[in-house]
Amino acid sequence: MHKNYFSELVKLLDNASAPYSGFSVAAIVVTKNQSVYRGVNVESAAYPTTICAERNAIQTAVTEGAKIGDIKEVHILARNAAKALIKxxxxxxxxxxxxEQSGYDAMVYSYATETEIEQHTIAELLPLAFLGAEL
Structure with missing residues (x-):
């Protein structure tokens, strides 16, 4: 059973920087040793340089020492331009x-409310992934 991060995600949404789209996203990544890393989306006027919340959190985990295969869970919540919380x-x-960073083994939790949480394995969300072994 995973921990419910809804209230922490709601608070984290206020740190997102989405001045162009108004679409804020917060993510929390949990590693196999139960370390927790947070990320929000940060938009740029040069859209390709925008960073998503999930990658922000994962890159922070890697910066702090997480290795490939350490990522166990990714928790996500978003808020649209009308300020409504959405999955x-x-x-x-x-x-x-x-x-790649989970070793194709992470669970992804998408929150709509504190009790409405959709969960998928990363393998379900990205079947037949290219993981680099072929390189």
């Missing part, structure tokens, strides 16, 4: 990073 799933780029 969001990782974009394709984030799915790729989650797959």
């Amino acid at each position: 969001a799933h990782p974009c394709g780029g984030c799915r790729q990073v989650i797959a």
